[in-house]
Amino acid sequence: MNITDIFEYLGTFAFAISGIRFAAAKRFDWFGAYVVGFATAIGGGTVRDLLLDTTPFWMQNANYLICTAIALFTVIVFRKQIVKFNRTLFIFDAIGLSFFTIVGMQKSLDFNQPFWVAIVMGIITGCAGGILRDVLINDVPIVFKKEIYAMASLFGGVIFFICLQFGAHIIISEIIGAVAILVLRVYSARKNIDLPQMKDVEDDNE
Amino acid sequence: MNITDIFEYLGTFAFAISGIRFAAAKRFDWFGAYVVGFATAIGGGTVRDLLLDTTPFWMQNANYLICTAIALFTVIVFRKQIVKFNRTLFIFDAIGLSFFTIVGMQKSLDFNQPFWVAIVMGIITGCAGGILRDVLINDVPIVFKKEIYAMASLFGGVIFFICLQFGAHIIISEIIGAVAILVLRVYSARKNIDLPQMKDVEDDNE
Amino acid sequence: MNITDIFEYLGTFAFAISGIRFAAAKRFDWFGAYVVGFATAIGGGTVRDLLLDTTPFWMQNANYLICTAIALFTVIVFRKQIVKFNRTLFIFDAIGLSFFTIVGMQKSLDFNQPFWVAIVMGIITGCAGGILRDVLINDVPIVFKKEIYAMASLFGGVIFFICLQFGAHIIISEIIGAVAILVLRVYSARKNIDLPQMKDVEDDNE
Numbered sequence: 288m289n290i291t292d293i294f295e296y297l298g299t300f301a302f303a304i305s306g307i308r309f310a311a312a313k314r315f316d317w318f319g320a321y322v323v324g325f326a327t328a329i330g331g332g333t334v335r336d337l338l339l340d341t342t343p344f345w346m347q348n349a350n351y352l353i354c355t356a357i358a359l360f361t362v363i364v365f366r367k368q369i370v371k372f373n374r375t376l377f378i379f380d381a382i383g384l385s386f387f388t389i390v391g392m393q394k395s396l397d398f399n400q401p402f403w404v405a406i407v408m409g410i411i412t413g414c415a416g417g418i419l420r421d422v423l424i425n426d427v428p429i430v431f432k433k434e435i436y437a438m439a440s441l442f443g444g445v446i447f448f449i450c451l452q453f454g455a456h457i458i459i460s461e462i463i464g465a466v467a468i469l470v471l472r473v474y475s476a477r478k479n480i481d482l483p484q485m486k487d488v489e490d491d492n493e
Numbered sequence: 494m495n496i497t498d499i500f501e502y503l504g505t506f507a508f509a510i511s512g513i514r515f516a517a518a519k520r521f522d523w524f525g526a527y528v529v530g531f532a533t534a535i536g537g538g539t540v541r542d543l544l545l546d547t548t549p550f551w552m553q554n555a556n557y558l559i560c561t562a563i564a565l566f567t568v569i570v571f572r573k574q575i576v577k578f579n580r581t582l583f584i585f586d587a588i589g590l591s592f593f594t595i596v597g598m599q600k601s602l603d604f605n606q607p608f609w610v611a612i613v614m615g616i617i618t619g620c621a622g623g624i625l626r627d628v629l630i631n632d633v634p635i636v637f638k639k640e641i642y643a644m645a646s647l648f649g650g651v652i653f654f655i656c657l658q659f660g661a662h663i664i665i666s667e668i669i670g671a672v673a674i675l676v677l678r679v680y681s682a683r684k685n686i687d688l689p690q691m692k693d694v695e696d697d698n699e
Numbered sequence: 700m701n702i703t704d705i706f707e708y709l710g711t712f713a714f715a716i717s718g719i720r721f722a723a724a725k726r727f728d729w730f731g732a733y734v735v736g737f738a739t740a741i742g743g744g745t746v747r748d749l750l751l752d753t754t755p756f757w758m759q760n761a762n763y764l765i766c767t768a769i770a771l772f773t774v775i776v777f778r779k780q781i782v783k784f785n786r787t788l789f790i791f792d793a794i795g796l797s798f799f800t801i802v803g804m805q806k807s808l809d810f811n812q813p814f815w816v817a818i819v820m821g822i823i824t825g826c827a828g829g830i831l832r833d834v835l836i837n838d839v840p841i842v843f844k845k846e847i848y849a850m851a852s853l854f855g856g857v858i859f860f861i862c863l864q865f866g867a868h869i870i871i872s873e874i875i876g877a878v879a880i881l882v883l884r885v886y887s888a889r890k891n892i893d894l895p896q897m898k899d900v901e902d903d904n905e
Contacts, residue, residue, distance in 0.1 A: 310637070311691035318644055319637025320691045333544075338745075338755055343544055346610050366692055404758050418835070423624070425633045427837045431722070431731025438730055485723035485732045486778055516843070517897035524850055525843025526897045539750075549750055552816050572898055629830070631839045 295390070296354055298383025301376055302328040303358035306420045308369075311362060313424050320362070323423050325355045330416035335391050335408050339398050377476070385468035388413040388440040389461050392447060406444035413440040413468075435475035438482060443468030501596070502560055504589025507582055508534040509564035512626045514575075517568060519630050526568070529629050531561045536622035541597050541614050545604050583682070591674035594619040594646040595667050598653060612650035619646040619674075641681035644688060649674030707802070708766055710795025713788055714740040715770035718832045720781075723774060725836050732774070735835050737767045742828035747803050747820050751810050789888070797880035800825040800852040801873050804859060818856035825852040825880075847887035850894060855880030 306327030310320035329345045336343045345351040362369060369376075391412025395405035414430055414437045421428040430436045447464030451457065474480075512533030516526035535551045542549045551557040568575060575582075597618025601611035620636055620643045627634040636642045653670030657663065680686075718739030722732035741757045748755045757763040774781060781788075803824025807817035826842055826849045833840040842848045859876030863869065886892075 307691070312693050313633065313638075314690050314693070315637045316639070316688035316690050318688055319634070322637065322643075337543060337749060338758065340546070340752070340754065342546065346544065346606065349609050352609070352613070363691070400758065403761050403764070407764070422628060422834060422837075423634065423637070425628075425631065425837065427725065428731070428835065431727045431734065431835070432725075433728070437734075482728035482730055484726050484728050485719070485775070487724050487726070513897070518899050519839065519844075520896050520899070521843045522845070522894035522896050524894055525840070528843065528849075543749060546752070548752065552750065552812065555815050558815070558819070569897070628834060629840065629843070631834075631837065 291386075294382055294386040296350070297379050298386045299328045299351055299354045300358055301379030301383050302416055303355040304362060304369075304376055305380060305417070307359055307362045309420060309424050309426075311366075315424075317359065317363070321355060321359050323420055324358055325352065326423055327416045327420040328355055328358075330419035331387060331412040331414060332391065332416075334415045334419075335394070335412045338408070338411070339395065339400070341398070378473070381469050381472045381476075384413045384436065384440065384472055385443060385465040388443055388468055389447065389465045392444055392464075393461065402448050406441065406448070409444045410437050410440040413437070432484075433481060435471060435480055435482065439468045439472040439475070442471050497592075500588055500592040502556070503585050504592045505534045505557055505560045506564055507585030507589050508622055509561040510568060510575075510582055511586060511623070513561075513565055513568045515626060515630050515632075517572075521630075523565065523569070527561060527565050529626055530564055531558065532629055533622045533626040534561055534564075536625035537593060537618040537620060538597065538622075540621045540625075541600070541618045544614070544617070545601065545606070547604070584679070587675050587678045587682075590619045590642065590646065590678060591649060591671040594649055594674055595653065595671045598650055598670075599667065608654050612647065612654070615650045616643050616646040619643070638690075639687060641677060641686055641688065645674045645678040645681070648677050703798075706794055706798040708762065709791050710798045711740045711763055711766045712770050713791030713795050714828055715767040716774060716781075716788055717792060717829070719767075719771055719774045721832060721836050721838075723778075727836075729771065729775070733767060733771050735832055736770055737764065738835055739828045739832040740767055740770075742831035743799060743824040743826060744803065744828075746827045746831075747806065747824045750820070750823070751807060751812070753810070790885070793881050793884045793888075796825045796848065796852065796884055797855060797877040800855055800880055801859065801877045804856055804876075805873065814860050818853065818860070821856045822849050822852040825849070844896075845893060847883060847892055847894065851880045851884040851887070854883050 303324035306324035307320045309327075310323040315323065329343070329351055333343045333345065388409040392405040392409035394412075395408040396402070400408065417430050417436075418428045421430075443464040446467040447460050450460035450463050455463070509530035512530035513526045515533075516529040521529065535549070535557050539549045539551065594615040598611040598615035600618075601614040602608070606614070623636050623642075624634045627636075649670040652673040653666050656666035656669050661669070715736035718736035719732045721739075722735040727735065741755070741763050745755045745757070800821040804817040804821035806824075807820040808814070812820070829842050829848075830840045833842075855876040858879040859872050862872035862875050867875070
């Protein structure tokens with residue numbers, strides 16, 4: 288188990304916890320919570336793999352199912368204590384976002400996709416799981432309304448690309464891209480920075 | 494038309510009827526009801542086939558489209574009488590669940606997937622159609638909140654696996670697995686057995 | 700840029716505008732509006748390409764991303780003026796529906812699918828984007844409740860098939876099919892023609 292595995296399972300765990308807690312707020316049963324947690328954790332990578340026409344990553348390794356089971360157990364047993372760890376879980380989630388984005392981009396480049404496709408795939412890998420979670424619990428996807436989330440993926444993807452263009456080694460470029468996502472995500476959440484909202488036709492207050 | 498065909502079309506018919514009735518309760522038009530019925534009937538197997546990277550089964554045979562058309566016609570013409578057949582339709586639906594689960598597992602094993610993937614694919618084949626139905630009618634998926642449904646798929650899949658491990662013939666193992674799903678599904682519905690519900694952070698009544 | 704390109708980008712633009720305006724009505728942020736616009740524009744073709752097991756068309760050409768960006772810019776800048784162009788946008792949308800339907804059918808036939816699959820793929824190409832849009836904004840899909848939309852796709856697909864059966868050249872058949880969709884769509888919208896609605900069990904007014 289090397290450092291990238293650790294990031295991957297931290298991210299998977301945090302994403303699964305997020306899905307399970309949303310499901311708990313809607314009083315889903317254990318099975319429902321497990322499915323929503325799993326879908327949140329693997330949804331983005333699965334959409335990416337279907338678009339790239341390759342076998343979804345979680346079918347090659349049972350660890351993602353196990354990781355989700357641990358997350359479910361954690362939420363059930365430590366239900367009251369877990370709110371104290373919200374800040375830690377937020378950091379894990381941000382690590383997941385930055386890690387999944389870069390992994391998604393790397394995989395797309397390995398499949399000989401152009402860089403603009405890789406950036407889209409990075410955003411999908413990082414964000415589609417959360418969108419799927421919100422569709423399954425029948426809410427409007429949060430990522431469409433609040434905070435800098437997908438924009439952080441996009442920003443890191445572009446940074447990654449620029450680093451490569453300037454001749455940086457791919458590993459170095461990936462690390463810089465991932466750190467860029469993490470910093471932008473954490474900074475914008477702390478400062479409550481949102482993207483501009485769309486206005487409806489009737490709105491007058493421009 | 495052999496015995497497995499009969500099970501398959503009974504299940505398809507029952508799943509389509511379920512989708513069409515939910516759509517009718519939301520006052521969809523005929524086209525909407527047809528699409529929801531079709532998605533309920535073929536959604537699970539389609540997700541499975543996309544994950545296994547093979548052509549969706551319903552594209553090889555127009556019978557599923559025809560079966561859904563018959564279901565739509567049945568609901569439109571026998572709207573008032575159909576409630577009397579709820580018990581029969583429930584049995585058909587349970588047959589569909591057990592049949593689709595085992596078919597999904599069998600197909601995954603044919604694609605050289607490990608057994609744990611086959612069990613997941615069995616659950617997806619049996620349950621994803623109903624989830625897709627509820628997403629399309631903009632409801633929270635019922636399977637996440639009520640009754641023993643997906644758990645019956647999981648249970649039957651494990652029974653199937655255990656039988657194989659003990660050296661039983663694959664056909665025998667499949668029949669035992671399918672019967673296990675059917676019995677657990679019907680028994681739990683009759684006894685109103687639900688899975689434990691998740692609790693939210695604020696809940697005090699543990 | 701030939702005539703089919705013009706139709707394609709008019710349709711893409713109109714579909715993206717429709718998604719972005721729905722997102723604006725729900726106060727999504729710019730990113731959310733962009734994603735919903737893009738999903739509306741490319742959703743149908745993407746589902747088709749996944750079912751046909753080929754690389755989604757928008758991954759081969761960045762024009763669809765750019766077209767959606769122009770649509771987003773248009774809605775943000777011309778928010779108040781855009782309502783005056785509703786009729787023009789409706790025509791663009793109808794062009795998109797008819798064009799995407801025929802393109803979807805043509806692509807399915809190129810993949811050696813039988814004609815009934817091609818008709819289903821045509822409907823999916825024309826309509827699945829709008830369904831995905833409504834799922835993402837957490838509404839009941841409009842196409843399931845109102846107006847002649849998917850039925851126009853179906854009608855044009857059958858006309859296309861009949862023309863081919865009578866020995867017409869494929870290009871001629873496609874044009875006749877596309878015009879049939881456009882005419883039925885525009886005519887039914889102008890005359891407020893809807894499909895019959897499903898009735899619920901309790902309804903007495905037959």
